Amino acid sequence: MEVYISANAFWALLISAVEVYKRECYGILLGYRDSSNIYIVEHAISYQTANRRHTSVERNNRASKRMHKFLESLPHLSLIGDFHSHTGWGDLKGVGAPSSADVVDMAPDNLYIIIVANDKRRNSSWSYNGDGTLSGTVDDYHFRLGAYYLDEFSRSRRASIFCPYAIGFNAKESQQTILIRSSSAKQRWSRLKP
Numbered sequence: 001m002e003v004y005i006s007a008n009a010f011w012a013l014l015i016s017a018v019e020v021y022k023r024e025c026y027g028i029l030l031g032y033r034d035s036s037n038i039y040i041v042e043h044a045i046s047y048q049t050a051n052r053r054h055t056s057v058e059r060n061n062r063a064s065k066r067m068h069k070f071l072e073s074l075p076h077l078s079l080i081g082d083f084h085s086h087t088g089w090g091d092l093k094g095v096g097a098p099s100s101a102d103v104v105d106m107a108p109d110n111l112y113i114i115i116v117a118n119d120k121r122r123n124s125s126w127s128y129n130g131d132g133t134l135s136g137t138v139d140d141y142h143f144r145l146g147a148y149y150l151d152e153f154s155r156s157r158r159a160s161i162f163c164p165y166a167i168g169f170n171a172k173e174s175q176q177t178i179l180i181r182s183s184s185a186k187q188r189w190s191r192l193k194p
């Protein structure tokens with residue numbers, strides 16, 4: 001499973017995590033799923049009514065119902081999933097894997113992005129990791145974005161994230177593998193763009 005994140009959605013995810021940093025953010029993903037089973041995340045919209053705590057985030061059900069109904073009337077975009085952050089500070093680092101509660105909340109055919117936000121130890125340019133996640137630093141924060149979905153046996157799986165914009169952003173372009181993956185992602189991206 002591959003997931004493409006637009007520049008807009010990329011910044012929205014980071015900003016949402018920073019805004020409530022050390023508490024968890026929650027929001028929805030708008031976009032579409034193309035015929036070859038690739039998710040395109042066009043927008044990430046944070047829920048202002050989410051009940052944020054250090055270790056969990058709960059959405060407000062009435063607001064959520066209202067939003068779902070409203071989103072059904074959008075002509076070009078659909079709700080493809082949601083996102084939330086895991087945070088950590090000091091020695092307690094946020095972990096990326098979905099918690100058991102996260103997995104319980106997952107529905108088939110939906111996409112879930114988890115943003116792990118931590119205090120930055122040192123600068124690192126944005127790059128794809130071998131496990132399909134995307135990570136890098138901005139300002140005082142280190143972020144790692146992972147995308148998850150349920151497989152046919154209802155087990156949570158990690159998808160491979162592509163975000164050509166993020167790789168272009170402050171990339172040092174030192175690793176050839178990153179360049180190769182980034183350029184093939186770019187081609188795909190332009191092909192997918194309507």
Ligand SMILES: [Zn+2]
Nearest residue numbers: 086098099102
């Ligand atoms: Zn979680």
